[in-house]
Amino acid sequence: MPKILITGASSGIGEATAYAYSNPECELFLVARREQRLTEVAEACLKKGVSRVVFKARDLSVPGQGASIVEECLEELGGLNLLICNAGYGIYGPLQEVSPQDMARIWQVNFQSGYESIYAAVPHLMKQNEGHIVLVSSVIGKKAFPYAASYCATKFAQVAIGEALWGELRGTGVGVSVICPGYTATEFQQSAQNTASQGSWNRPGSGQDSAAVARAIVSAVRHKKREVHLTLPGRILCGLNRISPFLVNHVAAWVLQRASKKEDRRQEVGDIR
Ligand SMILES: NC(=O)c1ccc[n+]([C@@H]2O[C@H](COP(=O)([O-])OP(=O)(O)OC[C@H]3O[C@@H](n4cnc5c(N)ncnc54)[C@H](OP(=O)(O)O)[C@@H]3O)[C@@H](O)[C@H]2O)c1
Structure with a gap:
């Protein structure tokens, strides 16, 4: 019976993934901060x-x-077959407004905690010669953008660990998948930390459904896919970036700098009012 640990299971992609594995074959171990949401x-x-x-x-x-x-999961469920490192949040704003303390915190939540889980889980998975690890990264774990440096750094690091570990575990019964969703309609935008002068990354409105990301995770595990890109814009972006990173960098900087200035002006007008 698959025993599955999911972090960030109180909302969004983690919650949808918990539902995707809600069948009589599975046992779940869910982690996040909000206890009431986890109960629901x-x-x-x-x-x-x-x-x-x-x-x-x-x-x-x-x-x-x-x-x-991981230790708690092994104790309470009596095993672990699938570890899904999904918990995370964003910080949007210019680098000089993201303090080293902010950087350290996002690093711990988005990357280091997952590393700790993987480090604890791998010996167990190797011993049973079976299991899978999923890292929920992002399209911007493949291409960094202005005003999201700290978040991008954590997502790039997840891609790096996933890629390297896949190579180390190749040929064993333990698989690794990195999932790179594009913009997904979850609570992510609301819970992101925006710095004083930056709101240009805020994207209310529709994104892909979190259930679609959950289905992609299930499929990646089943078919042992190494890396999954979900959205067409994400695939186009990564493709263009391979052809001309110079062009993509300049266009992205131009678009986001303009949006940032517009947002600054909007805030100034708001302050005057
Ligand atoms: N939404 C997008 O557009 C998008 C795109 C690409 C990648 N992603 C990635 O997908 C993952 C899930 O995000 P989401 O879109 O589903 O957003 P979400 O709805 O905000 O979910 C984030 C989850 O992480 C948990 N979390 C945050 N900080 C935590 C902490 N300090 N300790 C424990 N749990 C914590 C939250 O639970 P609590 O608040 O209850 O702790 C929540 O369950 C993230 O890693 C994100 O980077 C999202």
Whole structure:
């Protein structure tokens, strides 16, 4: 019976992934900070028919939590077959407004906690010669953009770890998949940390459905895909970037600098009013 640990399961892609694995074959171990939301997600999973669900309210910005949750999962479910490192948030703004402390926190939540979990899980998965690790990165883990430097850095690091680890585990029964969603309609934009002068990355409105990302995760695990790009704009962007990074860099800088100036002006007018 697959035993599955999902971080960031209280909303968005993590929640949708928990539902995607809610069948009698699976046991779930869900992690995020908001206990009430986890309770609701766990109840919904049980209604959908999952065999068993355990949830823990844990703050992954605390060093060491990434490893602890793996230990807890092994203890409570009696095993682990699939680790999905999904928890994360964004910081939007110019680099000089993102303090080293802000950078350290986003690094811990988006990357380091996942690294801790993987480090704790790999010996167990190798021993049973079976299992899978999923890292939920992003399109901007493949191409960095202005005003999202810290977030991009964490997402690039996930891609790097996924790629390298895939090579190390090749030929064993343990697989690794990196998922690169494009813009997805979740709570991500609302919970992102915006610095004082930057709102140009805010994108209310429609994005792809989180259930589509969850389906892609299930398929990646089933077919042992190394890297998955979900949206057409994401694929086009990565393709163009391979052909001419120079052009993509300049266009992106031009578009985002303009949007940033517009936002600054909008805020100035707001301040005057
Ligand atoms: N939405 C997009 O457009 C998009 C695109 C590409 C990649 N992604 C990636 O997809 C992943 C999931 O994001 P989402 O879109 O589903 O956004 P979301 O709805 O905001 O979900 C983020 C999840 O991470 C958890 N989380 C955040 N900080 C945490 C912390 N300190 N400790 C424990 N859990 C924490 C949140 O739970 P609590 O708040 O309850 O702790 C929540 O369950 C992220 O890694 C994100 O980078 C998103």
